Amino acid sequence: MFRTLLRRAGVVALATAAAATVATTPASAVQAGYYKNAYSDTIYHYEGDKAPTPIDFQTWEAAGFPVPKDTPTSYVKYAWSPHVYAVTFWEHADQTWQWDKLDFNQWSRAGKPAAQNAGWIKGSEYYKFATANEIFVESDGVKHKLTAAEWQASGYRTFVELTTVGFMKMSWAQDIRYVTDLGVYSDVYIVDYADWKAEDFPTPQAVHRLPGDGFYRSCSVYSTIVYDGPILSKVVNYNEWVAAGRPAPSTTECIYT
Structure with a gap:
């Protein structure tokens, strides 16, 4: 019987979670009136019991050109991400907060404010692989493995547990x-350093052996030992063979490399 090595493949897209919310609101509620933030020309009419309404020039003119107040806006970012967000607290309830991811021109127009580190940003997705007790967050394509303090700062967001998905390696x-x-x-993909870094280094589950695996001689070079299993097929060097427990290779099968 002949066996072949696994082919190289990219890591597939990961399932992610739905977002929730946490932040610090202003001490007092926003009064009804007209408002404008520092990074755009949009004027909002806020009535206090309804969502703020962006108004056009004609509506502003009809109202007598009231001078808009500054919106109650803070600037935040994740410590591990370059993206800056403006969050406007119209009311205490987080469902009313307005989130805008700023581009460089908007950030410059706002005066290049220093962004505070946020515990949570709208649109963040939280998830956990089945192979390690680690929680990750993804925001704007940036994936980050949370520390205990960072997860606490998020308000202990609800996360999706990927019960059939994870990272693995042979212990040797x-x-x-x-x-x-x-x-x-099934559906096993090679992870190179760039892949692993992009996922923020999830800890792989280490296993010594797996069902159906085996050690074999190379069909081409008899002295070469090859491991073939469900998640890994490779030529084994001496140190790996020793770490694996010096398993005797099959005497009835060989494997092409």
Whole structure:
């Protein structure tokens, strides 16, 4: 019987969670009136019991050109992300907050304000792989493994547990694999350093052996030992073979490399 090595493939897109909210609101409620933020020309009419309404020039003219007040806006970002957000607290309830991700021109127009580190930003998605007790957040394509303090600062967001998805490795080898079906070890993808870094270094589950795996001689070079299993197929060097427990290779099968 002949076996072949796994082919190189990219890591598939990860499932993510729905967003929730946490931030610090102003001490007092916003009064009804006309408002404008520092990073755009939009004027809002706020009635106090309804969502703020952007108005056009004709509506502003009909109102007598009232001078708009500054919106109650703060500037925030994640410590691990370059993206700056403006969050306007129209009311205490987080459902009323207005979030705008600023581009460079908007940020410059606002006076290049220093952004405070946020515990949570709208649109953030929280998730956990089945292979480690770590919680991750993704915002604007940036993925980050949360510390205990950062998760606490988020307000202990609800996260999606990816029960069949995770990262694995053999305990005696460095190679990391991304597995989308841990039940049967199907859809396995090679993870190089760039892939792993992009996911913010999730800890892979280390296993010594897996069902159906084995050590074999190379069909081409008899002295070469090859491991073939559900998540990894590779030529094994001496140190790896020793770390694996010096398993005797099969005497009835070989494997092409």
